[in-house]
Amino acid sequence: MARVEFDDVSKVYDDGTRAVDRLDLEIADGEFMVLVGPSGCGKTTALRMVAGLEEISDGTVRIGERVVNGLTPKSRDIAMVFQSYALYPHLTVRDNIAFPLKIAKLPKDEIGRRVDEAARILDLEPYLKRKPRQLSGGQRQRVAMGRAIVRQPAAFLMDEPLSNLDAKLRVQMRADIKKIQSDIGTTTIYVTHDQVEAMTMGDRVAVMRKGELQQVAPPQELYDNPVNVFVAGFIGSPAMNMLEARIDRGGEGLVAHVGDSELALDAETLSRRPGLASYAGRDVVLGIRPEDLEDAALANGGPRLRGRVELREALGSEVLVHFAVAARQAVTEEMRELAEDIGDDRVLLDQPAEASLVGRFSPRTQVRENELVEVSVDRRSLHFFDAQTGLAIG
Amino acid sequence: MLRLPALTLRLAILSAFAVFFAVPVLWLILAPTKADSALVTASPLSFGSFHQLSLAWHHLDRFSDHIYRRWIYNSLYYALSATAITLAVSVPAGYGLAFGKFPGRRLLLSLTLVVMIIPAAALVLPIFLELNAMHLLGRSLSVILPFSFFPFGVYLAYIYYATALPPGLLDAARVDGCSEVQTFVRVALPLAKPVVALVFFFSFVADWNNFFLPLTVLADSNQYPIQVGLSDLLSSTPSFNPAQGGGGQTVDIFRPELALATLIAIVPVAIVFLVSQRALVRGLVGGAVKE
């Protein structure tokens, strides 16, 4: 077991793609670190550099105290679980799990003991004689896990190990993997683009974007205090609502003008975001989590937004209500990039005067589609970001 | 129903071709059971007797001091050795070309494709001169070594590895502690069975049937493979070479003997064909048809 450290690590592929850009990240001994980010952000590349499957263009990777840059995968003492599982089709489940041990030339009885142990932990005992193609997806996933844990390596590397499973199995395996990891306490780097996995599994979560690390924090911290618009928008589902707002002095302190509505920022809000004071008279991006919006008819007090209901999605325990308010949607950097990519700036120019928001309402709400609704905003956890830099205003 | 005539027509066409394909084979199987004269008088697709068959074998075997056995042995020796070398060379080469990262990889691939399209016969003369310069002419190596160069095998192995072996599997093996050689031997090689069968088939059949090269590089009829031997035998058969009339009498090689010689000569290939029909299609079409 060991800590794993990225020290100013970059990866430039032969074709010039800069897949990982100056990554600094330290994973403590025994920690479960999740790397998360949108597709193509360099998660897999980062992981493969630790594994030794991809050359490191710049910087150093350490496993334990050892710099591993020049080492082959063989000599790095890591185990990896692949998205495709990469089970050897010509070997039985037992031989698949035993494979790394045989390569390491462990004594036969030791191999047998360890494989049996792994099979017991993973409930694979009935399948040891089968070939991978005779297994279900979930069983294959377990075999891949088994092959990793028998080695008792310094670190586990997992690249979207659950993405080929159906939703229900995924929930279960999520819990199983987490439990196994905390039982054996092996340092783990887990790559996913599923933020629910990231939130539920990680001791800490590292959010990446276009090869750059955005924020590393425990899941709740990430959710409560995203450092920038990107992290705020990426973590949480449905995503945080982002609106253009203008901060002005008014009443007892500050008010945020959102379209033609006005949100008074009380002293409590301001004490949590002292930086806001210097933004008086400036534009900011206002972020509101869907759960901080509620049907005003069911809420007690708080500032209000008026909107028209566009869509109502009843999920049983809650109702997701999409509604349009007279305000401008904040143009996030992703949207700007998208517009540049497709060479179409209408996305930016033709900003409708209406912004579409999502609220997570109580199931008792009576709102109906195409009717007007009064929405109450919970001020306690509003997020503010600099309109230019996208950084959180603390 | 409108469909009935169409069905009948279809069956009729297929059957007509079946006759065309099957009758010569049937004739060949039956001919050695009859005496030369009976071939002319009896119905062409009738069975003679086992006695005649053993007589024909007796004559054939006696021809030129058991040289027929020698030819079959030579053919087996040349084709099997060359195919063994071909397999040993082309499976790793296909693997290296599919997953390797080294300068010149694409050049090698293109050269292989080009050489594959050049028919072997076009190069027989320069190869003859090369072998002459290497002082290999008249040695069995002069047949085996050129036979062992089988670019089509490399291409098949390359296509197979590139399309059917997930690169993730090799990564997994490396992470599991395999060296590059172990990755190949323990993962890529055991998974190559379908393509090994395919390469074996094409290489063995091509080598067994090759006529031009051994005819050119071998001088002693004791070294001939069966294909060249058959042509020797043909020129000793009086029915096709009346000039050989008297000779034919003394060596007892007539049409039944010639037919038997032909029949035995195709047995190894026929066996390979029988066992490989299904694997052939699965390997070729399944592996390479990826659109």
Add this chain to the structure above:
Amino acid sequence: MRGLRVPRGLPFVLPYLPFLIVFGIAPTIYALDLAFTNATGGWAWFHNFVRTFDDYRFVPAFKHILLYTSVWLAMLVVIVVGLALLLHGRANRVSSTFRFIFYMPGALAGAASVLVWLFMLDPVVSPGRFLLQHVLGATLFAQSIAPGNLPFIFAMIAFWTGAGGWIVVMYGALNTIPHDLEEAARIDGASPIQIALRLKLPLIRKWIAYMVILSFATGTQLFVEPQLVNEASLGLVPDTWSPNQLAYQLAFRYADFNGAAAIAVDLLFIGLVGAFLIVTRTGLFRTDD
């Protein structure tokens, strides 16, 4: 600090290199070199090509294989594809029996196939003597193998041995067409013939091209068949019937290696141009890297 920097995969290719060089690249270059030099090694421009072209046996030999190759390829494309389409969609048992019957003569390639057909063409013993007499008008072996018949006879022999393998391959290729596609076409109102021609045929185009390429290249190299017929015909059929035979005779009877090489280069050139045309016209290797 090694490992990752060793050019990955190169060691696996190394054993192949000497073979590729010695028996693939070097002979090609050697043939080119011989073709453009004279017996003493001096540069000869196109002299060898002109010289062999002027040989009275040159033009007939090329005419022979031109006719032979065209007939053979036409037979292959039309009949192989036709039979594969007819077989596809038959009950499996029936279809596999037919495929097996078509396929087995493939075992009789090379000299064996010629010997069998020498018998088949001999009106005295042939099971098809009725056809020989009434279609070819031949009552003697020598009449069956009259020079005018030979390109067709060789094409038939080559077809007899080679077609079955290709039928099996085409049939396999047809089986990779998703069943849904065929059903969709049927629902769209296509008749079986329309489905065969409009749907199946284009989808196996690649394989047809592949078959034509390989067959074209081997077709121009005809050697063993005329060689054996020459032996069996008492010189009625010349021993320089095909260009490869002519090259062989030049090299080993007249020791004219330069002339022989010039003919080999002619054949090589024809083969490569043919292959190139077929490849570019059909995009055969487009998906490869």
